[in-house]
Structure formats: C-alpha cells, structure tokens
Amino acid sequence: GLSIGCSWNAGAAGTYFDASVLSLRVGNDNVTTETETPLLDFSTSPLWTNVYVENNAKVLVPLLWTRVQVRGQISLYYRSSIIFGLSDFPVSEFELVAEELLMSDSVIKVYGALRVSVKMLLMLNSQIQVDGGGNTDVATSVLEVRNLVVLKDNSVISSNANLALYGQGLLKLTGQGDAIKGQRLSLSLFYNITVGPGSLLQAPLDDDESRSLVTRSLCESPTCPVDLITPPDDCHVNYTLSFSMQVCRVEDILVNGVIKGSIVHIHRARTVIVDTDGMITASELGCRTGVGRGNYSNGAGAGAGHGGRGGSGFFNGILSEGGHEYGSADLPCELGSGTQGPNESAGYVAGGGMIVMGSRQWPLLRLDNYGFISADGQSCHRPIRNSNGSLIGGLGGGSGGTILLFLQALALAETSTLSVVGGFGGSMGGGGGGGGRIHFHWSKLATGDEYVPLAFVDGAINFSGGAGSGNGLRGEKGTITGKKCPKGLYGTFCTECPVGTYKDAEGSDPNLCKPCSLEHLPARANFVYVRGGVTQSNCPYKCISDKYRTPKCYTPFEELIYTFGGPWPFAILLLCVVMLLALILSTLRIKLIGSGCSYNGDDSIEHHDDQRLPYLLSLSEVRGAKSEESQSHVHRMYFMGPNTFREPWHLPYSPPAAIFEIVYEDAFNRFIDEINSVAAYEWWEGSVHSILSVLAYPCAWSWKQWRRRKKIHRLQEFVKSEYDHSCLRSCRSRALYKGMKGYTL
Template structure:
C-alpha cells in the first residue's frame, strides 16, 4: 500500500511540473508579444513541414497578435467565444486573435463577423475546410486572412481590406477520381486542371504533363488542383495543387486584397501544381484586388485552375488570373491557361497573361442550352478543341487576341469537320488552326495581323471548308512591321457573304487549293493583297489542271456555268468569283483557271493584276519536245519555236484549240530528267459566260496568262553547257462582256515564254477572245471597247539559234453588218458613201475591201 501511494505521488508531482512548465512558456510568449511567422509558426504548432504556398504567397510576417491552436467537434458549429472573440455570431463577433486549426470548422449565425487587422483564421492542411455561414456582413481588416484547403463563405456583404486575403493556395486535397491531373513519370512535369501542365521532355509524344478535368462543372467549379510530377523516385511529386474557395454574397463583395487558389511551386526538382477552383456569387464585385487560380512554378509549370464569377457587375480594376505556372526547365513552355467563366454573362475567357507556352487548354463540348454569349482566347493562351465533329456556337463574339491561338482537331487525324457559329469572329495578332474541314457562320469577320490555317491532310474524305460571312469580312495589316492576315487551306475553300469582303493590307491573302468567293456585293483586293488558288507547289497546281491538260474538251461549266455558286472537285475552276456585284483589284488575283461568273463590273486598278501566268500545264497537248539535246517551245495559239543545239533540231509543240471560242490551258516542256526541271504554260482566265456576260471590264493594270520562260543554264558532267528547254506557251483569256475599257496604258497578254540557254525555242502565243454580248444598232450603237493600252499575243523568243514561237490569236465575236474588226467598230466607208439611214446595209466593210 505504501509503495502504491509513493507511485501516485510521483506521478502527481510529474504532471504538476509539466503543467507549470507549459504555463511558464505560454506566459513568456505572451509577455514578449509572440511574433507570428505564418510558416514557421505553423510548423511549430502543428508539426507541419514543407511549403504551404508558392513564392508569391501572402503568408508574410505580420504584426504582434495573440494566437491559439484549436480543435472542434466535427459537424458542429463553433461560437464566437470558442474562437476567443467578442460578441456573438447572432449579433456581431469580433475576432482579435489568430487561430491555428487542426480540423474543419463550421461557423453559423444570423449576425456579422469581423476579423480585425493582422488576425488570421488558419487551417493550413491539405483539404481542410473552413465554412462561414452568416446572415449579416463579413469584414476582413487590413492584413487579415482566412487560409485553408477549402473556404466556403456565405454572407450578405463581404468586405476585404487592404492586403487581406482568402487563400487556399497549395492546399488542395485529392482531385476527382479517374482524372489524370498529376503527370505520370519522373519528368518534373506540371499538374493539370483547367489547363494542361507543361512538360519539358523533348521527345514527349503528348507534349504535356498533367491533363485537364472538371470541364462539365466549368460554371460551378469545385475541384482541387493536382500535384506536379517529381523528378526522381525519392521525390515523386512536385508542388501541391490549389485548393477551393466558394464565396456566396447576397449583395456586394469588395476585394481590396486577394482571393487565391494557386498551385504550389515545385522548384527545380518537381513540376508546379495546378491551380484550384474559385466560385463567386454576388450582385456587385468591386475593388482593386486579385482573384487568382494560377498554376505553380516548377521544372514544368502547372496548368491554371478554374474561376467562375456569377456577378451582375464586375469592376474592371480587379485582376483575375488563371495563367499557367512558369517552367524552369523550358522557359518558353509554361503551363497552359485555365478557364475564367462569367456565369452571369455566360462568357468564357482563356488568358495566359502573356506567359508564353506551347501547352494547350482543351475545351470540350460547348453548351447548347443555354448558348454561351462570348468566348475569348487571349494573351498567349493556346486553346484546343480536340473532339471530332465539334460545334462551337455562341450568341455573341468569338475573339482571339494578343498571341492567342485556337486549334480545332488533331494534326495526326485531319479527317473531321468543325463548326464555328457566332455573331462576330474577331482576330488580332492571333491564329486559328484547323485539322480537317472548317465551317464558319458569322455576321462579321475581322482579322488584324492574324491567320486562319486549314489543313485537310492528304485524304480526299475531307469536304470543302466554308466561311459564311453575312455582312463584313476585313483582312487588315494593322501594323506594317507585323505579320499579315491570311486565310489559307490546302483543300477546297469557299467564302460566302452578303456584304463586303475587303483585303486591305500589304501581304493580306486568301489562298486555297480551290477557292470560291461568292454572293458579296463587293470584293476589294487592296494594294499588296492576294487571292490565290491553287497553292504554289506543283502538286497543288497539277491536281486542278490535270483533267484539262490531257484533252481538248472544252469545260462546259466555264462556258455555261450553273446558276448557283459552290465549290467541289468536279468543277473546272481553281479560283472563282461568283455572283459578286463589283470586283476591285488593286493587288493580285492569281490562279490556274480563274472564273469570274455573274459579276457586274470588274475594275483592275493601275497596280492591280489578274494573272494565270505560268500556272497551266507542265506537259499538255502542245508539249514542247526535247530531242537530240535541244528543246523546242510549247505550242498553243501558235506553234512553238524549234530548238537548236550543235546543229540538231527539236521541233516545237503543235498548235491546238479553237480561236473562235478558246478554252484551253497553255502547254509546257520537260527535260529528259529531273535535273532539267520543267516549264509551265499559261493558265486560263474566263470572265462572264454566254448566259451571264460581264457588264464592264475596266483595265488599268494587267491581265496575263503568259507561258513560263526557261532561264536555267544546264551543264554537263564536264562543265560544258548543254541545250536548254523551250518556253511554255501562252494560255487563254476568254471574255464574255458588254463593254471593255483599256485605260491609262494597261497590259493584256498571252505571250509565250522564252527559250532557255542554249538554243531553246520560244513558246507559242496563247489566245484572247472577246465574246460581245450586246451591240446596239443604228442610233443605239455604242462602242463596245475603248483601247489605249497594249494587247500582246506574241510568241516567246528563242535563245541563240532557237526559233521564236509563233504568234497566238486575238479574236472577237462576229460583228453585225456595218461593223467590223475585233471590237465591232463602225465601217466608216459605208457611213460616208451612204446616208446615215442606209449606213448599216454594208455586208462587208469597204475599208477592208480597199486594203485588199
């Protein structure tokens, strides 16, 4: 019994000593003011180790306040007294001391909550939750804070003082199951969430780290960010994912501090964590602070998180960011941007805040009920729409700005068709890439220093891309020092509209394998601008000319075309202007087979040019021969000139086609092997048709379908010159029109190309034909042509002893009695010999008779 009593007394003395020691330490701490370091202090109190937040966390050293550590029962609300505050949550509770929490807490009341300056409510553990649900107002004083893995706050009004913050950065719990936000492997890639994490692995086939998730809850995000990947088996993970913040405010939320759910930093040993989720409901959102779910910095930067703001009004001074984290291992490839959704306006913004990246932000299925209003991609964000047969439809704008890019489809599978429907499509210093076919329906398309690139691959399965712009389409080079605006496709491309299509800048272009512009009331090709089809490579040209190069059959769709305007592989044209009231060309229109159909007027200004030169056949019916080391020129409207080399002759190509109604391409020449290369004949330009003639053509610049000249000098193995190829023959210019005006010294030509050194023959000239549609008689007679320029159908020159190509043909439709020549001019001999009443009886112009 005595031994037992001694044991009890010893234990009692021991507990008393421990208690007195603890009280002494507490008193010393309180008497000294207890300087609170919000990272070191947390480690001391909770045994926590590791980074709580990123480098730009707001857990700074603060003022001197009282602190305590607390643990409360689960699923029970705490009182103001529990938190050592003054007052009640049913009236007003003032918190004047910082609390470090070991578990979730729930605060409920019908009154107000005020957290005084420099006071914090902290639960810095992954996934820890602080919930505040009061009917009155909540106020955070200067430098006050709430820090937890999840923060849910509901109040009538929320006011955040200067430098105060609600922070869940780097405190995310586990992301949703069956997601791949944390990258696999030891490459130090960034975590993904709203945007993909960056990967610095050069041979990485996927080119990204952690993937995106929680797209379906874009408007109500509530997922944690993901950890970044580690760089070794010893360190499997990088920075933590961001946490979650939900603020439900009935009236006004004033932010003069910050609301953050950033991903944690991984340093050089791991990838950055991805940003978390921030959800705000309020009537008015005001202030000058920051709302951020940015990705963390790491070897590979973390992707941005997701932010949704459901507010009637949002002050523009707020800085709202979801950019990807910086990549230490590959500085030019940061994490991808996350998503910022305005739930009140139903608009989506993806911005990387000018942080450069090669990593994409995938956008999946878009809402159809209700339709979103706007989609913005800006500031170096790269957005990917990966799902095949996707339709992106909004009620307002789709805008791609400031280095942003919007990508449809996957480069390895360009087999799908993508749709974009909006009121306006606005691009500035940006790019849209499409792998497959692209269908656009907008009222207005504006492009400044931007491009739309359509890659249909090599598959014939891909249909034509169609851009329907109902009111206005403008391509413009906004700053001369920057890039130009270009729409290009390696397959068929059609632009439809009801208003104006205008290319205004130097270098602005629309290019395609086949290209059709139709239904605009005006098409303007500004100085230095370009319309082109096919593309520059021989394969592209060959695919649209092959069916006309092997036969003399006249393409009926050019002479009597269908009434409607469409583009497909069965039609003969490469570049079509269809049902356009007025066409003004100050730049260049370039194509193998140019067809201007059902237009009213065509004006080619002084610096303008419509050309099919050197875009005809590589071989063709009048192909130039290469024989005995000499190259003859190709023939068409005239025979190609013979080539001569060392006394040996090679006969030129033969004449072919119909001078009365020409509709053939010019022919080319080829050498005995690929080292010689080849020469291409002129293409074909057709304006109007028998049924729908052109009202007027005003030519101040040039209209050309010339054959190509050969200028390359061929050397033998011993360095001596050998015979060169002959020139290509001129093509065809066929004009169905009522009136022609060649003014201010313009140039209309179908000349053959020159023969190359040594001894190449010149190509034959092409064919020009004027098919007049309406010629008035007697008092109704009006001249159909006013000619002050040059028309040239000559053959190309031969080199050395090579012969010139023969002249081509220039013809006009047969004139009525009393009129003569190509332009159906008045027979003045008849006019002078007879009275005006009988001047039209001449069956043949006497002037011709006198000359003969």
C-alpha cells in the first residue's frame, strides 16, 4: 500500500506462487518502497521452475547460508533488488543455481560471499555488489557462468573482497560504464574476453587501504614472487597470491576499454590485442615506499629509484639524494617505489605497478598493441605546506614499475605506447622518479633458415626518468632488455646482425655483431643477407655481376690466367706457345705454298709484288698481241677494298666509259658478279682468323696472308681458264681471247 507521509516508501511487495508451474513471482506494481520482502526458505524438492523479482520489489534473504536453486530462470526487472545477509554480519554465504540469471535495472546485494552457477548471465543497467566487510576470513565470491556473460549499459559486478569469474564461453563488457571490480580479481577458462570501449576491469579498488593490502607484502622484498614467474596450473584466487588481477586460461583477450590493477597477470592465454582506445595499466598503483623509496629532508624531496636512480631533490640549499636502483634487468618482477612526506597530511606519491603476461612454461602466443600498456610512476602535483600554510618544498616522483612479457611474437603499431616512465617531481625542487624496467622473454628463438622476426615495432617504448622541478634533478632512465639471443641475432628483439657483420656468441649486446673478415672477400663481391644472421667470420658473399664466377669472382679468361699462376706466368707460357705455333706454321708455309711469289706458273706473263693491287691487263699489254688488233683495248680495271675477311676485293658494276662501246652491259654485270663471288671469303676463314687473333696474333697474320694468296691464285685461274668472255661485243675479239688465254692478274 501507499504511504501518505513517505511517498517513496510504500509497503513491501507481496508474493505470488503458481503451484502448477512451480514459479514464484515477487512484484510491487512499480510502487516505490524501501521495505524488503523477506524470503526464508527455498524448496529443494521439488525444485522451483522460475523466480521473478520485478516492478520495484525488494527481497531480503537474512540467513547465514542459503541456496536458491531453480530449473529455469532467476530474473530481476524494473528497479527490483535481492539482498542476501545482513550488513552488520557480512559473513554469510549464498548460492544461486539456475539455467539463466537475467537482470534489468536491478541490484543483487550480498553481505558475505556469493556463489553463482548458471549457463547464462545477462545484465542490463544492473549491479551485483558483494560486501565482505573487510574480513579476510570471508570466502572468495565465485561466479561460474558456463556459456555467456554480457554486461551492458553501466552494468557492474563489484566486490571489496576476492572475486572470481569462471566460464567456458564469452565474457563481454559491452561499453561505457560496464565494469568488473574486486579487491583481487580472477577471470578464467573463457575462450574470449572482450573489454568494450569505456568499460573497466579493475583490481584492487580505488581506496588506499585496498591498494595497500595487495602490495604490502611485496614492497619491502627485493626477491621475485615465484607465483608470477612459475604460476600454478590451476586458476584460483586467495590472499596468499601475489597478483591483484589474473586472467587465466583464456584463449583470446580483446581490450578496447581499460584493464587496471596493481599487479596484472595474464597467464596461459593465446593472444592479447590492445586496440587503439584500449589500455592495460598499472600506473601509480605500486608502492608508497618500497626498496628504492625517495628521501625527504627539510623540504627537499628526492625521486624514487627502480630501473634507474631517482633524481635528487633541492630546496633552500638542502640536497636530498634520490632512491637507489634495485632488481634485475634480465628478469625484473618488482613494483615501483614511492615517496612519503614528513607526515600523513603531506601525502605520498606511489610508484608504478607490475604487468606480467605469460610465464616460462606457458608463454603468450602473440601480443598486438595499438593502444597503451603502462606502469608509470606517480607525479607529485602539489607542494607541501607547514601548519601556517607556507610552502616547504615538494615530494619527488615515484619510480616506474615493471612490464614483464613472456611471449613468442610482438607487434607495436605506430599509435601504441609501452611505458614505465618515472613520475615528475613536485614543485619547489622535487626530483624526478627513476624509470622502470621492461623485459621481453622470448620463448622460441628459431635460428638459421627457420628464423622469423619476433617483433614489429613502430610504436613508442618509453622507460625514461621523470623530470625534476626547479633545481631538482631528472630521474635516471630505466632498462629495456630481452632474453639472450643465439648466434647470429642481437638486440632486445633478437634481430639479424646487419649485412657485413657476424655474431658467434650468445647475448644481446649490439657490439657482439663484429665486422666480417675482408681477407677472403674478392674485389668484385659484396656481402649478402643470410636468413638468421651470420655465425662465422667468413661471411657469405656474391659477385657484383653474373658474368663473374665464384669463388674468386673472375671472368672465364681470368680464371684461365690464374689457373696457370697469374698474369706473368700465363703471359710467359702464352708467348712460348705462340712462338712454337709460329715456328710450326712458318715451316708448313714454306713446304706447302713456296717462297711467297704471287704466282709462278708457266703461263704467267710477269711477276708482281705481293703488296700491289691486282688488275686485269688489256690486250695491248699482252706479249705477242698485235698492236692493230688491240689498239682499242686500252682500259685497266682495279679491284676495290682492303681484301680482308669482312670486306674482300670487288669490282664495281656498270662498264666504265672507256669500254662501254665494246661490251654488253648485262653480260658485263654477270661477269662482275662471278668475279666478286670468287673474290669473297668463306665464313669459316674469318672465324679462324678471329680465334687466332685472340690466342696467337702472329698465326692470325700468317693465316690471312696465306688465304689472300690462295684467293689471288683462284681469281687468276678463273679468268684464265673458266670465263668465256661473252661480254665482248666483237666476235673476233672473243675468238682472239679464246685463242690466246694469255692475260693474267
């Protein structure tokens, strides 16, 4: 019923139980009330089918232990709520077992611990709040959702104690305002976790006590927590474990929102993708003091140290030394340190937290970062004042934390950032915090032909120290390291040594890539790329052109020269061979072709010198010819050309004017064709001459002279014995020529 005096607090809702379908409905017809409807018992045999709480109804289950089990749905709609336990005694345990838990504009409030076992959990603008009352004896709240968890429209699951979500399907935080928060938080066994834009996964909570409870045991210890390097195979959460947030046995993690925690541990996952708007952060969630805490002395606040020493603080002539560095660069697993003022009112500055992905036994398959992964130290934004309000200096910056990645492949996009920077020092001379530590522990370092690049880095990796204020000094930069690289690879990301260098020892120092030996590098060769890098001083090379042959990059002719010991021995040997061949050919020439006369037959008219050009004699020059019979034969024709294999002798076409009247032009041109054909050399004669010109030039000269003489003899024989002089117009002249056959060349 309605309340006249308190319109917002009508009577409590009633209940309606349908015995035919075993369904309980609690509703208040949208009348606002702050009075709960108590439910003291739930049937276990037979099980109810459904439970509905709707329309502004409020249900209270004030028992120490309660199990609510139905065969169908537990549904809360339209500003309804269920409260388990009493706020004054937050030690109860409650169980919800159903096929589906559906919530819309509603709240489930638990004082103690909650265990949920459903196939599907859907929340729309709803909240599940677990209040453990700060009691460490309260059991961990566990939500086991086998198929699907979806939070939408500002839906929140929160606990100020330990909280665990188990599943086998999809966990999705859809968008703005959706969150899962806990003092310690464990998400495990899902095949996919999607953190949508504007959504949040957080552990610990924002209050100082919650943060201190998680980090207290690690801040004063320089040793590495074993459960972060070698975590247990089972995924569970309790107060003895080091992490504040664990994502365990999840195939794929997609981050478009924020994952925030002091110690974030992603274990036995396959891939992690941080999108452009996504962030995984442990910034400002480390230690308030710590092993490398910054000093404070009379207003001079120094920065905290970690991977690098903190910057010294300076105020009113007083110098305060920065915190020292600590931890191991090869396998870092420490929280960043902070600084504290002289009293609680001065406040504190925290160091960066820790982010660990993968483990030695179960490395991450791939990390793709398009957004931000950070464990930065906190900056001091306000000065310290004394009791009368005057300024007395400022605190130093907190040191950067740790990012430890056990993985097989990494991609940092151009817009991405990986950061462990130190915090800025406070105004009035505060020193900057030292940078943190980043380490890449590669699990599979293939070498040789099996090598593939481990990382594609286009984004920013920042491990610098924080800036000091005023006269305060900047903190030293932190460290970035990788697992020791095998032979041939170097650097943080184990890339191949540059071309022209080799590496024959394990390690990541770039100085281990030494220049290749030039002793065995030919002058016409360059060093070449080798997959997986070069591991020996004799680096592979390639000749600068295909016309050169390995291993010395010589031409075939140079190889022949160096086969006989080099240029001088080859020249001496070649000279001996040439002289021997010249001697043999000269002997053969004398025996085969005589003393060198151009022609010395019985029918020769006269001897001619070899150097004179041949020509046809006119009948007037033939001995024995009568002058009256040869007075019109007065023209002499000369061969043209240098008489070489490429350009042999030849006679011009068209009869000269002097004999044009006494010859037939067509027959004369045929005569010229026959003469030029006889005067031409065969192709093989020129080929032999070219070969001899390269191998033995004197032999080539003798060959040319010999073939010239043979050609002259052939021309003489053709004119003397074979041609019928059909070009002459006069029958008497043709008969005379046939009778004489006495002209010559």
